[in-house]
Amino acid sequence: MKKIKQIIWDLAGETAQKKYMYAKLRKSDDYRRLLHAVDHQESVCPARRVFLLDTPGHGNLGDHAIVIAMRKFMQAYFPEDEIYEFTFDECTYCMEKIAGKIRQNDLLLIPGGGFIGTLWQREQENVLHILETCAEFQIIIFPQTLYFDMSANGEKELERFCAALKKCKNVSLFVRDKKSFGFAKEKGIDQMAEITLVPDIVTWLPCKLKKQGRRQKKVLFCLRDDLEKQADTKVLESIKRELVVRGYEVLETSTVSGRNISKQEREQSVREKLEEFSQAELVITDRLHGMIFSAITSTPCIAMDNLSRKVSGGYEWLKYLEYIQMVEPETISMDSVKKMLDYNGKGYSRQPLEQYYGKIKHSIRLEEA
Structure with missing residues (x-):
């Protein structure tokens, strides 16, 4: 059944796909809240809106934990900001519609993970699409692993990523491992975006569990x-x-x-x-x-x-x-x-990592100023 649905979707064509997804987007709670904020402007709208883009709809719980941590992080340190979340599919098919509602003082967040590079092509394409569509706005990419394989395709994808970054007015790219940090420096990515080495944001996530007790054998x-x-x-x-x-x-x-x-x-x-x-x-x-x-x-x-x-x-x-x-x-x-x-x-104690979370807070606070 899943394969049949995919075949039908592919046969529908890009125009029909975008029309269908936009109809779904208009029914979503976040888009409705956004339209309401746009209609009423400053009377109900906070000083800054935060667009959390490209969030997962697949089954990878690590990626979902990243988004949970991002949301809780923002709520803990920037409670006055209003967060509007749009998923991978919504950004794939409706990014231009969403971008049309963004103001100059709003902030765009792209989740952390390991999808910038050649391992996960669809995810890489979506990041490029967001960067190119929203180049004039302030963008923060949460801690990522960069992986471009040593092939002609790897070189091409790296060039595309760098070209997208060059078009952007203000991008902060956090990476979560020294290899990615060194790669970014070696390839000159730090000349196109602010690169900072920090832990995966899930390490910040408070973990309070109802069922946590004696361990089983x-x-x-x-x-x-x-x-x-x-x-x-x-x-x-x-x-x-x-x-x-x-x-x-x-x-x-x-x-x-x-x-x-x-x-x-x-x-x-x-x-x-x-x-x-x-x-x-x-x-x-x-x-x-x-x-x-x-x-x-x-x-x-x-x-x-x-x-x-x-x-x-x-x-x-x-x-x-x-x-x-x-x-x-x-x-x-x-x-x-x-x-x-x-x-x-x-x-577990996250205390040794607090100084690095502070770098993320500092970057977000600078975007707010």
Whole structure:
């Protein structure tokens, strides 16, 4: 059924697709609020409106957690701002309509993640579309991993990204790992946008869970099955068997849902996943947000790297946490698993990272001035 719907959608053509999506956009709560604010201008409109653009509708809970953290971050430090959120699909088909409602003193936020580059082409296209459509406005891109492969296509996509940045009046690009930061400097991206190195914004997210209590004797395996996977399946299967012999319940989980998640379902879906992590004795993962979810729920974790190296990049921010261990995929062993299962120390504190969150606040405050 899903494939049939996609075929029908593709056959409809761009004009019909845009017309359909604009009709949906007009019914959305955020667009209705925006139209009301535009109609009444300063009488009901705050000094600054914040447009949260390109938010996910897919099932990646890490990406949804980023948006939750962004919204809570803005509400905590900039409560006077009014936030209007528009999804990936709304921005793909209706960006010109949305841009027509933006004022010069408004602020545009693009979520963090790992989609700038050649790994996720549709997401990359949408970022370029937003930058090109909204070049005259103030834009902040929350912490990203940059990954452009070493191919002719990689060079072309990098050129397109740089060309879009050059057109922009005021862009701040936060990156979440040293590799991305070095790449931005090497390629001269810092000449087109302000580049700042900070942690993934989910590390800021307050984690208060109703079901958080005594941990159960279980180990979660949260592993990729996409083009970024590098983990050695045979080694991990051997570890699973030994855990079962030792009386542990071994469960496979994922930070990617098997279905699309709407913005209305976002908070509950992420909360349920965090509660699942918090009840385990150990998480073994090659997903960045598998590691970060473990960190913020104070759950011991063994993390392995992926293709874009964003897991090891994220670990650099979290290595002060004794219950988070980083290993190369080929070196994970039962000895390292037993060591982490025995952990009984302190839980999560974001205090060592506060100075970096301050850089994000500073950038947003400058846009406000």
